[in-house]
Amino acid sequence: MKKLLGLFALLICAPALAHGPTPIKIDESIVIAAEPKAVWAVAGKFDGLANWHPDIQSVKATAADAAGAEREIVFKKGGVLKEGLDEVDAGSFKLSWRMSDPNLDAMPVSSYTLTFTIEPAPAGGSLVKWYGRLYRGDTSNEPPENLNDDAARAAMTSFLLDGLQGLKKKVEGK
Template sequence: MTQSYASTVIAAGAERVWEVVRDFDGLPTWHPGIASSEIEQGRGAAEVGCVRHLTLPDGGSIRERLLTLDDVERSYTYEILRAPFPVRRYRATIRVAPVTETGRAFVEWYAHYDAEAADEAELDETFASGVFASGLRGLSEYLAG
């Protein structure tokens, strides 16, 4: 199983960051790589089991299911149902924690997945840099206002 990981410190409090991140349908608000999002079948974005359909700027799409939503730990975990990536059993988590010394927020985003060995390095670059790190930069910029 392969892991991809990115993290950052954001100049906003953990509660404020979680308020933005928590919206499972809200990625287009702050992630530069997501053009639109729609929760399927009229379910709520905070409803475990809901499926979001993400549209990418190039017209590609990804379907993901919310597996857990934890307001105490300020995290959620989701799985990919369909995507243009050659992965199996992909599960990702985004988590927000307070940096108590500064009042800022520590945000980490990571995934575990199976892939062919020949694809692992490219997939890690795609997820760690292209999805997670770019998303965290977008989140930081969105919250900076």
Template sequence: MKRRIFNLLAVGAVLIPSIALAHGPTRQKLTLTADVAAEPAEVWEVIGNFQDMSWHPAVYSTTGEGGNEIDATRLLTLGEEGGPTIDEVLYKYDAEKMTYSYRINEVAVEVLPVTNYSSHLTVKPRDGGGSTVEWRGAFYRGYPNNDPPPELSDEAAIAGVTGVYKAGLDALVERFGAPSS
């Protein structure tokens, strides 16, 4: 009996450190901002409609239902007609504060290597005039287990989301101009 207990303890001593070291991905967070010359209301007029993401250069078309109401949906088609899609749902919307939050319901990891993605888009007044557009998100990499392939790693997820945010923010700077000060 003592030997059996000793054997169980020995096995436990070997397994417990292994279990403690084996963990899945960690949630990544990213925030990018862009300053534009236009006043917040003018910028919000362009980006504040959840159903219209035509301001983003990667988006070919947006279709959806529910307007800017909670649980509204949109389907983004990327690049060209018949291109890859991203299915999203709105879970927070405040026109007065010029902010909304949404989640991705479905996207192929080959398109954007993330899972469990949520994002917030906000327009704020900028000291000295103009606006600051803030786009922030939280997500997990595209591969949920340990030892992901490079294209589904934390680094790939961060690079993918950074690319999406940067392209959209750069398009807004091009559209509205950079502030002079």
């Protein structure tokens, strides 16, 4: 009977032991010494990322800044990512997009959704938030080190922080 109960417990717990990766949350922000409207004028264009993000060489976009637009971002270090615009709200200074086609050489992430917002900062200027959810590059239960949760988190965090610093530098003229 004990063996039967043990086998039953194993069968119940097996699905929990075999699940894939959990989403990784990323949340970065920066204060920029400019009004939200001025920051949006620089950062609010879906095809304008290369104008202020120091890691991006170029951007090719289809359509304008409307939901459904697509873009390819080319990294200076090499690699291309394809993204699709899900939401743009110029009145609220908000953009949301997702990865359309993973490229593990460009970013060790299998999928992501990101949101970019600008709001008045409590002490003046703008609070720019860039946040999202992503999955590591290898979604198996035993990913290699270069495609695990830590590698995905580090790469995306670096990408967001570099972008926020580049935006600050561009807007503030420093």
